Amino acid sequence: MSAAPDVPGRWALRFLGVGNAGAAPALGSASALIERDGVPQLMIDCGEYALDAWLARHAGPPPALFVTHLHMDHVGGLERLFTLTWFGGDARPLLYVPAALLPHMQARVADYPGILAEGGVNFWEAFRLIPVSRGFWHGGLWYDVFPVRHHRPDTAFGLRLRGSVVWTGDTRPIPEMLAVQAEAGELIAHDCGLVGNPSHTGVDDLEREYPDTLRSRMVLYHYGSPEDAAAIAARGHRVARPGEIYPLGPPQPVETQG
Template structure:
């Protein structure tokens, strides 16, 4: 069985029109298994790559460059009787109210009426993690704006996706301690919501930095500067081969 991570987009919100909104797809045996986040540009990239709409999406948080494609996914799902109510949205339980307020609560989701936004989807709130097609995916909170408003994703022994975050050494010590590749938010300069490269170099040991693949940067120039510092930087469309995840749900 083969596993891979495909970056659909690698840019921050300002760079999304050029670099794509930060998103990826976990592939198993060459098939898309799980989309991570669904910004507007990411949904376009998904359709170009797979000639289809996603059947399962994990949402890290509800900034629009990460969920702006969900409205189009609603329409593409609701009007297809074979998909309606079957597209899985895995959402951290503490993020569900934010998603409800930002997207799902608009009155009259269809001009003709008769539908709720959630009718198109199968909502699965998650806390420690979730099962999807026989595989356990762990989740954990990261540092992005308010506490518990953004969450990362882990395939034990295979990969970690931090989502948008400040440095999280304590979380990665627990959730990236089995040799995982770590797809990490990083630009040249940090801010109260995102990591800068000097912060990661200061906070993370060299062995962890060597496993990081950086995304969510601001330009091609930033990417070049990050590479000049000796770091691996993701590109739109790049496919990373992953180790096979360790099986089973970890003990609480």
Template sequence: MDAWSLRLHGVGNASAVELGSAMASIEHQGKPWLTIDCGAEGLSAFEAQYGHPPGAVFITHVHMDHVAGLERLFVSTYFDPERQGRTRLYVPAPVVPLLQRRVGDYPNVLAEGGANFWDAFQLVPVSDAFWHDGLRLEVFPVRHHWPDTAFGLRLRGSVVWSGDTRPIPEMLARHADAGELIAHDCALHGNPSHTGLDDLEREYGEALRKRMLLYHYAGHADATAMVARGYRVARPGESWPLAAPRATMPALP
């Protein structure tokens, strides 16, 4: 069995608490292989699904609906001798100082002192690409608030995760050219930080839109309206099948 899938732990925007914070895991053989983001509601859904905290997380950006679960993940990881220092956090290099200010700068992460926030994790800053469990993943900037503060992720031939973004046709032309499922930020109506259906239809061709799975919307009514317009819309807890990735182990010298 070599099945790959995308599990949606949460699919809503920052206000859609009933949908959970946008967060997903790439699964391999039914187990979480790499998790994307760590919001509070999303982390609860992850732990309910698998019975343990994530072992490897890619952070797209540092808005709290995407990183608020890291404090709880610190606690569950730091006090577990088998996990302490082994939980990988892959973070785009420009995001590292932002993440430090968000979650790592508290004076004493433990009341009695003696610990740094990052002691619980293996922090791995990444640039255009990184290796995880023998496979290469690509990282690319997206259009969300300030430049170089938010990033998307690609596992070639399998899945592209846009992260929070406005339309990014130039990025998807390069990073979604191998038939991947494209999980894309989209609500019924767009705004200066997020994509709406009109934006989607203006910026992307039909062939690309047919590969999209929409998430980060405002509520159940939005989802119903988007489905009525012919789109696939992610629901919390769903698992979507993925093609096996084309990325391979690096060649031995």
């Protein structure tokens, strides 16, 4: 049966930041918001500079976040977000985290013996933590979660809102995955630098691994400098800039067993 409701409105992807770890001070930490009628529905990743970009537009913390992986340019803002939430008296943000990441996330951001000098609080008390595997429901819509190719297996994940957007997160090319996860006409936000490496896609990789039909729907982020962005764009690719907004198709219902 059709499990997701028909959600009206104008949907968009707003890039909070587009840079890799070295370029984040200038280009922002790679992160985005999925919005409906200008209202944030879900924030993707929370690097230090991503939280700055969020707070430049909003007074309180984001209502919901999805974490793709645990490099600090993607989760470095979480401790600050803990402080903002705990002392701000705001509702606890929903935090969707792939279950495979939880042991590493606990060790990396939550296991310090005493998150506050005064004690009496655990890191996760500031959030509503929801472990996810193949996907999750949020706002009445189903979001698919899928593994990508970034360092060790099962340490980085992409996100899909069917019919609207696919966010690859940091990854090498994943044509076999996008053949399934981007088959409904979605905008594809894809990791791409000027030169690839064993953990990230380069523009040569992108052109070699993907057909024109997929590349035509891509917008590229996680590059190293404005000059790199210009060089990638000069090869005919669409490149995201900080603060840019891309319109999305309306989310499509998913079929579930029930």
